[in-house]
Amino acid sequence: MDLDEKIKEWDENVYNKWISKRKERKAKFVTPSDIEVRPLYTPLDVKDFDSVGFPGEYPFTRGIYPNMYRGRIWTIRQYAGFGSSEDTNNRFRRLLEAGQTGLSMAFDLPTQLGLDPDQELAYTEVGVVGVSMFHWKEMDIVMNSIPLDKVSTSMTINATAQELLSMYIATAESRGIDKKVLDGTVQNDILKEYIARKNYIYPPESSMRYAIDLIEYSYKNVPKWHPISISGYHIREAGADAVLEVAFTLADGIEYVRKTAERGIPVDDFAPTLSFFFAGYTNVFEEVAKFRAARRMWAKIMKEMFNAKKADSMSLKFHTQTGGAELTAQQPEINIIRTTLQALAAVLGGTQSLHVNSYDEALALPSEKAAKIAIRVQQIIAHESGVTETVDPLGGSYYIEWLTDEIEERAWKVIDRIESMGGMMKAIDRGYPQAEIAESAYRIQKRIEEGDMVKIGVNMSYEPDWIGTTEVFRVNPSVRERIIQRLKSYKENRDQMKVRDSLNSLRRAAEGNENLLPYVLASIKSGSTVGEISGTLREVWGEYREAIIF
Structure with missing residues (x-):
């Protein structure tokens, strides 16, 4: 009997008979991206095992390195920054002592929007959601007793990315450190600001010139630096589902590569320095499939659209942050469970770097205790779970391979539409990605409100009298006057x-x-x-x- 006949027999004589007497929990099971999930997947659901390939080889579905975490684990890079430079330096040093292996710096809104602390529009936001960074000597304070030639530093900065990288270089050179040895990342992804996050300053054409200037300068002068982190994270947090996150992020990447190549710079000269940034959400299998699909798609884009020759140019290197929008203010301690699943999905999906949100972030900036617990989550996954001992442990799962193919197919349709508009810049002008994100956010919120998408503590197991002992961290407002002075x-x-x-x-x-x-x-x-x-x-x-x- 052929496999398809065996499946039909099982479906009719076993599965349907069973559920006729025992109803299932839902009439239809769907992922957060509205992909219907069947009860069983078999080899017949895998379109092409050749597209799965092997780790470290094109199309990199199973990972960009042959041995992945058997060599070394991902960079534990907790996002932090608040108040003054001294406050942030203190937090960085404590997190490094706790086991963090890379720095990730948050900046306040005035810094992100090119305003000094003494400007009227900036005053109430100085040091609130990140460190105030207005002069290069402030960077020197943040990095006090931290070896710039040995640590990798990621900076979440976009509209003022050139200024912040320049501060980092000035700080290094003041210590006799050559900029050629500096290792880190500036986000520098202005397209996603127009799409989702909205922390832009200049019109799109000028902003793109600014971003590409940074890419061009870095590959020539700061060769170990990643001059852009093409960011799907904020697109997802704004309400996009996993398919849109992949599609819009890679479409942004296409635009950056195209604009850089138009300057006459060979693709294989700068493409290896490009990096990406994705969200890690709670539906483990969809997230793993998303990461695998994105990696395979980027390899195809670089090889087929841009004629890249180097394997490193086709390798999608990415950082993951767990889903801030999935955290709940209700019963905040259970966010530790959510972020553990999200981090696990990122690791199973092959991330190179990871930030785990602190359980209290739906209430305030993370307390030091919550940030240390987030580091421990990563350490337990790395050293106790066993998932790092083999490469792509979910590879070959009929469901995972089918879902990877499904996400890829849907994402290609979105990218093709964007390309038909003339690329992401033109699509943004027409409001296409903005409208798609708004529609996705509405659909997801409606599912939550109707109870179809469960949120424990919100629409299931809600306990109004839940008594927590969550420490809420607040920035001392007196810091502002010290910064301005x-x-x-x-x-x-x-x-x-x-x-x-x-x-x-x-x-x-x-x-x-x-x-x-x-x-x-x-x-x-x-x-x-x-x-x-x-x-x-x-x-x-x-x-x-x-x-x-x-």
């Missing part, structure tokens, strides 16, 4: 002529076509602030105002 001191004790000349040079470069980063770096070294540099670029490029899309 230090900014005043910096401005009073610098060479004003050098500042003025460097900003004038930056203005002329912005009006022309030169790479901006050397001018931004010179301005930073002269003592210019983030607000002054961004202000200069605002004068030349203007500010972006998003069109209202209904």
